[in-house]
Amino acid sequence: MGFHPDEILLSPTTSCNLLCPHCNVKRSKRDLSVKIAEKFLLDCMKNGINRLGFTGGEPFLARNFLYSITRFAVKEEFLFTRIVTNGVWYKDGKDLKQSLEKLFKAGYDGSICLSVDAYHEQNLRKLAVFIKTVQSIWRRPDMISVVYVTGKDPATKRKLSGLSKLLEGRLFNFRGRHPCIRSADLFIKIGKIDLSPIGRAARLKDPWGGQWFKEDRCKGPGNVFFVEPSGEVKPCCGYASGSAALSIGNIKKDSVSKITKNIRQNRLLCAIFDSGLSRIKTGLVKRGVRFPGDAGNNCFFCHYILTEVPRDTLLTSLERVSV
Numbered sequence: 669m670g671f672h673p674d675e676i677l678l679s680p681t682t683s684c685n686l687l688c689p690h691c692n693v694k695r696s697k698r699d700l701s702v703k704i705a706e707k708f709l710l711d712c713m714k715n716g717i718n719r720l721g722f723t724g725g726e727p728f729l730a731r732n733f734l735y736s737i738t739r740f741a742v743k744e745e746f747l748f749t750r751i752v753t754n755g756v757w758y759k760d761g762k763d764l765k766q767s768l769e770k771l772f773k774a775g776y777d778g779s780i781c782l783s784v785d786a787y788h789e790q791n792l793r794k795l796a797v798f799i800k801t802v803q804s805i806w807r808r809p810d811m812i813s814v815v816y817v818t819g820k821d822p823a824t825k826r827k828l829s830g831l832s833k834l835l836e837g838r839l840f841n842f843r844g845r846h847p848c849i850r851s852a853d854l855f856i857k858i859g860k861i862d863l864s865p866i867g868r869a870a871r872l873k874d875p876w877g878g879q880w881f882k883e884d885r886c887k888g889p890g891n892v893f894f895v896e897p898s899g900e901v902k903p904c905c906g907y908a909s910g911s912a913a914l915s916i917g918n919i920k921k922d923s924v925s926k927i928t929k930n931i932r933q934n935r936l937l938c939a940i941f942d943s944g945l946s947r948i949k950t951g952l953v954k955r956g957v958r959f960p961g962d963a964g965n966n967c968f969f970c971h972y973i974l975t976e977v978p979r980d981t982l983l984t985s986l987e988r989v990s991v
Contacts, residue, residue, distance in 0.1 A: 670941035675719040680730035690787045690869040698897040708919040721749035738774040748778025755798040756790045786820035796834035819863035864907035864968040876961025883946040906967035911974045939989045951985035
């Protein structure tokens, strides 16, 4: 099938120091076990999956997990991708420096991706201190990247411009193909993701923008093992990943081979990764489903069909979807 995971994304906690209006992460007191995560990572390595990243919640609120897993991953020769953070989780400069130095000494050499936009209410000065501290420890101009959620782009541009000034740099090409912040010792790439107005974000933006998404068989947020604090594994880290219908196993009890088998037995996931959401949409229309409009966000569309379309209708339509 079209699902070929090439990365593990560990979400050690759903705790966060911010309460952003667009966030769809459900808070819980569960934390991912280091020992269970290590066992799963070894199994992944045996199956040829050796790329590792961290997300959340706010992963720096599970720092002992980060340090332990980083040391383990270095030992087992995993490749780090990124840590996604809001960058303002620390108490003070001393706390920040000590925390980042421990991560550096543990061997982390991936990137650190900051979520910065008009929805994240970070203090810009505190954010700038985070960036400067990272650069002073790793001494890599490209260690930091930024990703923003679309929907409040003018306000987001103003925020990034303000951050650039605090870093003694400039914001380049915000609306262009390769936006970035550049200074004498920093080169920060900027990426974007579409706002998916679900959960608490349902009133932030009209999701039916008049144009259908470009089909990529979910190569964007998909083709990963996204591991939640509960141990549940999802095939993507997109906005629809909270749905139980996308669960493909739990690392507390399932091996990688069992998870892979579960994927092949999941009619919906086979259709998504083999044929694509566009084919599913066409099948649903033939079954009489009428959508409120055209959605440019594939994650929103996936969430919509999992929450608004009757389960029997969805499963019946999948019988007609073929590669």
